[in-house]
Each structure stands twice: as C-alpha cells, then as structure tokens.
Amino acid sequence: MRSFYHYMMRYRGNKEKNDEKRLADWMFDDHGFPKQSASYDEISRYLEWNAPFPTALSAFDRLYEAYQVDEG
Numbered sequence: 289m290r291s292f293y294h295y296m297m298r299y300r301g302n303k304e305k306n307d308e309k310r311l312a313d314w315m316f317d318d319h320g321f322p323k324q325s326a327s328y329d330e331i332s333r334y335l336e337w338n339a340p341f342p343t344a345l346s347a348f349d350r351l352y353e354a355y356q357v358d359e360g
Contacts, residue, residue, distance in 0.1 A: 289326050289359045290326075290359065291323060291324050291325055291326050292325060292326055292331055292352065292355055293315055293321065293322075293323040293324070293325070294323075295355045295358070295359060296308075296311065296312045296315055296351065296355075297312060297316070298312075299311070299312035300312045300313055300316055307341075307343050307344070307346075307347035308347065308351060310340070310341060310344075310347075311340070311344055311347050311348065311351070314340040314341075314344075318338070318340075320334075320338070321334065321338075322334055326359075328352055331348065331352070332345075332348065335348055
C-alpha cells in the first residue's frame with residue numbers, strides 16, 4: 289500500500305480550488321508532514337496540531353476513507 293501522501297498527490301495542480309487541492313498542496317510544502325505514513329492515527333494527530341485551514345480535518349477524514357477504498 290502506498291502512503292497517504294503519495295495518494296494525495298493526485299489532487300495537486302487541480303484547477304478547481306477545493307479542500308482536496310488545498311490539503312495536497314499544503315502536504316507537499318510541509319517538510320514535517322509524515323510523508324511515508326499510511327496510519328490514520330499518525331496523520332490525524334499531525335493535522336490536529338498543524339491544521340492548515342479550518343476544514344482540513346474533515347477533508348482529511350473524507351479523503352482517508354477514499355484512500356482506504358482505493359488502496360485497500
């Protein structure tokens with residue numbers, strides 16, 4: 289299974305400015321983000337302390353669920 293970070297890179301560069309793109313772009317630029325992780329708990333804890341925008345955690349929950357289905 290590839291990392292969540294790798295999964296999220298599909299949303300970078302989208303023309304539509306939505307939470308998916310915002311989160312992917314932030315993850316790319318944040319050098320501290322756990323880029324090798326597939327762990328919901330590890331990524332969720334990181335986002336709780338470093339959320340880049342108000343709806344980041346709800347976007348993460350939605351995207352992580354899709355990640356599990358796609359990568360399952």
